[in-house]
Amino acid sequence: MSIIIAIDGPTAGGKGTLAKKLAEAMGFALLDTGLLYRAVGVALKRAGYTPEDQEQATQHARSLDATDIMDHDELRSAEAGQLASQVSAIPAVRQALLEFQRNFAAHPPGGQAGAVLDGRDIGTVVCPDALVKLYITASAEARAERRYKELLSRGEAKTFDEVLADIKVRDDRDMNRAVAPLKPAADAVILDTTAMDPNKAFDVALALVRERLSVTTP
Numbered sequence: 001m002s003i004i005i006a007i008d009g010p011t012a013g014g015k016g017t018l019a020k021k022l023a024e025a026m027g028f029a030l031l032d033t034g035l036l037y038r039a040v041g042v043a044l045k046r047a048g049y050t051p052e053d054q055e056q057a058t059q060h061a062r063s064l065d066a067t068d069i070m071d072h073d074e075l076r077s078a079e080a081g082q083l084a085s086q087v088s089a090i091p092a093v094r095q096a097l098l099e100f101q102r103n104f105a106a107h108p109p110g111g112q113a114g115a116v117l118d119g120r121d122i123g124t125v126v127c128p129d130a131l132v133k134l135y136i137t138a139s140a141e142a143r144a145e146r147r148y149k150e151l152l153s154r155g156e157a158k159t160f161d162e163v164l165a166d167i168k169v170r171d172d173r174d175m176n177r178a179v180a181p182l183k184p185a186a187d188a189v190i191l192d193t194t195a196m197d198p199n200k201a202f203d204v205a206l207a208l209v210r211e212r213l214s215v216t217t218p
Contacts, residue, residue, distance in 0.1 A: 003028070003114030004105050004129075005209060006122035009136035010171050010182060011081060012143035012150075014193045014201055018136060019118035021202045022209060026116070029108035033119035033126070034084060035069040036061075036097050041083025042074055051086035054093075061087070061096035078151060078158060078166060085170045088120070089177040101126045120174055123185035132212045134205055135184035138194040140167050 005022060009015040016032055023030035040061045041051065049056040074080060087093050101117060105127050108115040117126065123133035138146075144164035151158050158166075174182040184190055189208055193201045 002106055002108055003131050003213070004127050005114065005116045005132045005134070006127050006130035006185070006188075007116065007118040007134045007136060008120055008122050008124070008182070008184065008188065009118075009134075010120075010143065010174065011167060012147040013136045013138050014146070014196075014198060015118045015134075015136040017198050018134075018201055018205055019116045021198070022205060023116040025202075025206055026114060026209070027112060028114040028116050029104070029110065029112045031101065031104050031115065031117045032069075033097075033101055033117055033122065034081075035075055036064060036100065037084035037088045037093070038075040038080040039064060039068040040093060040097075041087045042080050043068065044087065045083060051083060051090070054090050057087045057090055058092040058096060061093040064097065064100065073154065076150075076154070078147070078156060078163070082166065082170065085173050089173060089179070091179045094121075094179055098126060105130075120182045121180040123188050124183065125180045128185070132209050133185045133188035134208065135188040135190045136201070137190065137192055140164060140171065142194045143167055 005028065007015045007019045019032065020030060040057060043060045044051065044057055051057055105115045105117055123130055141164065144160060144167045147167065148160045148163045151163065191201065191204060
């Protein structure tokens with residue numbers, strides 16, 4: 001069976017960077033599940049629709065291809081993040097993408113021994129039986145500062161206050177949606193990265209993963 005590491009948390013908490021580092025360290029496949037929703041949102045907009053058109057959003061989710069989630073810059077934009085948050089609140093969209101995620105986790109590409117999935121409902125819904133569950137968070141202000149610097153580096157013109165407001169809106173939407181709201185799994189380890197740099201967060205998380213593997217592996 002594939003070893004699954006589930007990483008959840010709010011936007012800009014550091015889970016994406018951490019997931020990438022853990023996947024590299026463990027030699028596991030990596031799936032940024034947020035890119036699935038970003039790809040649906042962006043494709044929807046390109047086709048001239050809005051997230052309010054649930055039927056079209058669902059059709060785009062059902063037709064999503066692995067090539068659609070390549071790490072294109074457009075999928076990393078603030079607008080793509082807001083679109084992702086909106087389409088992810090649609091139950092039929094979540095259902096359409098659920099099988100994609102579970103298949104990836106159970107059968108990692110390349111025959112790798114495990115998979116690292118990061119998102120917002122991996123430990124609670126997508127892979128509730130994951131061997132390791134981490135919930136990565138940080139204060140809204142710390143997360144806004146990180147996202148603000150990221151957007152500046154890409155030349156996106158937004159003020160810190162605008163980014164902070166976007167973070168709070170998205171948190172509210174993700175945590176209060178009717179289907180699969182963002183929350184830590186009951187057995188997840190909560191890691192607050194407010195005062196941690198990426199390397200420190202990685203060291204703590206890797207130690208947790210290795211400890212869990214040592215307990216469950218003969």
